[in-house]
Amino acid sequence: MAKGVMIVAEQRDGALRKISFELAATARKLADQSGDEVSAILLGAGVEGLAAELGKYGVDKVFVGDNAALEPYVTEAHAAVAAKIIKDNDPAIVLFGASVQGKDLSARVAAKLATGLATDCTDVKIDGGKLVCTRPMYAGKCFGEVVIDAMPQIASLRPNVFPAAENAKAGAVTKVDAAVEAQKSKILEVQKDTSGKVDLTEANVIVSGGRGMKGPEGYAILEELAEVLKGTVGASRAAVDAGWRPQKDQVGQTGKVVSPNLYIACGISGAIQHLAGMSSSKCIVAINKDAEAPIFTKADYGVVDDLFKVVPELTAVCKKLVA
Amino acid sequence: MNIIACVKQVPDTEAQIKVKADGSGIEEGQIKWVMNPYDEFGVEEALKLKEKNGGDVTIVSVGPARAMETIRTALAMGADKGVHICDPAFDNADAYVIANALAAVIKTLPHDIIFCGQRAIDDDAGQVGAMLAEALGLPQLTLVTKLEFAGASVKVIRPIEGAQLSIETALPCIVTAQKGLNEPRYASLPGIMKAKKKPVDVKNAAALGIPTDAKAKVAKTIPPPARPPGKIVCGDDPAQKAAELGRLLREEAKAI
Numbered sequence A: 001m002a003k004g005v006m007i008v009a010e011q012r013d014g015a016l017r018k019i020s021f022e023l024a025a026t027a028r029k030l031a032d033q034s035g036d037e038v039s040a041i042l043l044g045a046g047v048e049g050l051a052a053e054l055g056k057y058g059v060d061k062v063f064v065g066d067n068a069a070l071e072p073y074v075t076e077a078h079a080a081v082a083a084k085i086i087k088d089n090d091p092a093i094v095l096f097g098a099s100v101q102g103k104d105l106s107a108r109v110a111a112k113l114a115t116g117l118a119t120d121c122t123d124v125k126i127d128g129g130k131l132v133c134t135r136p137m138y139a140g141k142c143f144g145e146v147v148i149d150a151m152p153q154i155a156s157l158r159p160n161v162f163p164a165a166e167n168a169k170a171g172a173v174t175k176v177d178a179a180v181e182a183q184k185s186k187i188l189e190v191q192k193d194t195s196g197k198v199d200l201t202e203a204n205v206i207v208s209g210g211r212g213m214k215g216p217e218g219y220a221i222l223e224e225l226a227e228v229l230k231g232t233v234g235a236s237r238a239a240v241d242a243g244w245r246p247q248k249d250q251v252g253q254t255g256k257v258v259s260p261n262l263y264i265a266c267g268i269s270g271a272i273q274h275l276a277g278m279s280s281s282k283c284i285v286a287i288n289k290d291a292e293a294p295i296f297t298k299a300d301y302g303v304v305d306d307l308f309k310v311v312p313e314l315t316a317v318c319k320k321l322v323a
Numbered sequence B: 001m002n003i004i005a006c007v008k009q010v011p012d013t014e015a016q017i018k019v020k021a022d023g024s025g026i027e028e029g030q031i032k033w034v035m036n037p038y039d040e041f042g043v044e045e046a047l048k049l050k051e052k053n054g055g056d057v058t059i060v061s062v063g064p065a066r067a068m069e070t071i072r073t074a075l076a077m078g079a080d081k082g083v084h085i086c087d088p089a090f091d092n093a094d095a096y097v098i099a100n101a102l103a104a105v106i107k108t109l110p111h112d113i114i115f116c117g118q119r120a121i122d123d124d125a126g127q128v129g130a131m132l133a134e135a136l137g138l139p140q141l142t143l144v145t146k147l148e149f150a151g152a153s154v155k156v157i158r159p160i161e162g163a164q165l166s167i168e169t170a171l172p173c174i175v176t177a178q179k180g181l182n183e184p185r186y187a188s189l190p191g192i193m194k195a196k197k198k199p200v201d202v203k204n205a206a207a208l209g210i211p212t213d214a215k216a217k218v219a220k221t222i223p224p225p226a227r228p229p230g231k232i233v234c235g236d237d238p239a240q241k242a243a244e245l246g247r248l249l250r251e252e253a254k255a256i
């Protein structure tokens, strides 16, 4: 019978990504309810050394698939190896990260195993022996509780939502056969973003600007505030469509769905499509000169004033607070 | 080139979503239905490829009778023909069932490249493209923001967290469209007139011969958790407000 919780760890350039620890800690919590084991799949080239780190967050056993063909990530190769490990070990639950890679991989693996998948979950629990996944639908306008009537039950977890609590276990390595066929896809180039900023989906703090920023130059004050708070700058679609900010900065129903600890919306009216992308943030601040702007209905703290005056002052205040 | 674009009809992004009192789904009464915005990018890219390289574009959609409007919209944009998979058996389908239904149809059609949206903005699953790729045994390129056709292959750009990948894949393959890929055209009036005469083949589940039992089921739909009402930060001038906000974020919200 299918048993235990398995995670599919995510590494890039030889370092585990934060979501991997969130997965491990969540899996540990689920498995402890039934006294089951947590295992992990770790794929790449020369990645065995990372297994111990997974152990720190509650993983008992790590299946390491080592093969140069698995580096960098290619969907079909990773899916073939991951699906084989899952089949051979028959876990009841498999957790992926709802990162770009995790989403790409989880759907392919679920299809290979002819099972169901709940994407981008914000909560998972065991109820009556089954995994119950809570996930936003309609971009957070409502939530669905999803159950999966097949084995394994697969879910992907939204980054930044599940705590990565330490809970040391063995993290013992089992090497697996990671041979893959010749691939039809080839990575030609990996162009790294050199700004050194964390991606919006992984950021703890987001300082976001909309049409109220008046133009691309306006964002300088947001960059400064973000710098002080170690955050990342985001944007509304109006700002992206105006060409003030790149597409990757867009937050909302047709942009990124984010859930930072702190979201500061500056000069953003709070259109329903924007709210959809950020309303799961833990603390929301709105700075807008229009007291009637809908963004204030979602904000924990609202400042009704000119952002060009408030933001620089706030930056100065924060500098002192974090010093 | 034989190009396929999968389109889904979804509630307009402006739609207020109301959960049914018994949690069995959402109230559909007031909703305006549109083509999934990401599918517009897929259809546009399909049309651009056709215009440059010749060939034809087939639209495939699974959905109730009203989904025909969305197929017609794509035909009005310039696609050549459609397949409408319409059967109440799909009412509780999940991505796995939908992908297999799409695959059953696409297997019978010549195809060099297949477009999906990167996700449907209603269920937000983002699964169908990859599951369809698996069902057809083809490579998948998800979240594509740029595409170049090079005869027997395509080169694409796909953004990942903190980087951009440039990938080359042999055709046939599946591409899921992300915002940034192109600017979708509007249907012209003559386009709308012409679309009325373009062929759309309607198929039911029996004709596809695939199982329709969902693996993933939405047991309950619930409204989003209510946020406690917020505070308007007081102060006589911007400096005072900023100072008070800083204090609240530090001491009350513990967010900095």
Ligand SMILES: Cc1cc2nc3c(=O)[nH]c(=O)nc-3n(C[C@H](O)[C@H](O)[C@H](O)COP(=O)(O)OP(=O)(O)OC[C@H]3O[C@@H](n4cnc5c(N)ncnc54)[C@H](O)[C@@H]3O)c2cc1C
Pocket (backbone or CB within 6 Å): A209, A210, A211, A212, A213, A235, A236, A237, A238, A239, A250, A251, A252, A253, A254, A255, A256, A266, A267, A268, A269, A270, A271, A272, A273, A274, A277, A287, A288, A289, A290, A293, A305, A306, A307, A308, B013, B037
């Ligand atoms: C299919 C579809 C998908 C969409 N997807 C998205 C999406 O993913 N993300 C998204 O953001 N939008 C999306 N939109 C667009 C959305 O409907 C809004 O048009 C957009 O969010 C508005 O951006 P904004 O708030 O920056 O601009 P506006 O609505 O113009 O708001 C600007 C705000 O700035 C304030 N302001 C101006 N000057 C100042 C100042 N000096 N100080 C303080 N405040 C000031 C104003 O009071 C106003 O509230 C989508 C729309 C459609 C149709």
Ligand SMILES: Cc1cc2nc3c(=O)[nH]c(=O)nc-3n(C[C@H](O)[C@H](O)[C@H](O)COP(=O)(O)OP(=O)(O)OC[C@H]3O[C@@H](n4cnc5c(N)ncnc54)[C@H](O)[C@@H]3O)c2cc1C
Pocket (backbone or CB within 6 Å): B006, B007, B008, B009, B025, B036, B038, B039, B060, B061, B062, B063, B064, B090, B091, B092, B093, B094, B095, B096, B098, B102, B115, B116, B117, B118, B119, B120, B121, B122, B123, B124, B125, B126, B127, B128, B129, B216, B217, B218
């Ligand atoms: C409780 C419940 C009720 C449902 N009721 C209905 C219903 O009444 N009618 C119905 O048709 N479906 C229904 N479905 C199926 C569901 O709406 C989705 O089609 C399915 O779950 C796929 O997930 P997604 O839409 O999030 O697709 P995603 O994986 O997010 O979609 C990605 C892309 O795949 C393609 N795609 C997705 N769905 C379709 C489609 N249907 N046709 C063509 N291309 C598609 C599009 O290109 C889309 O951009 C229901 C599902 C559930 C769980």
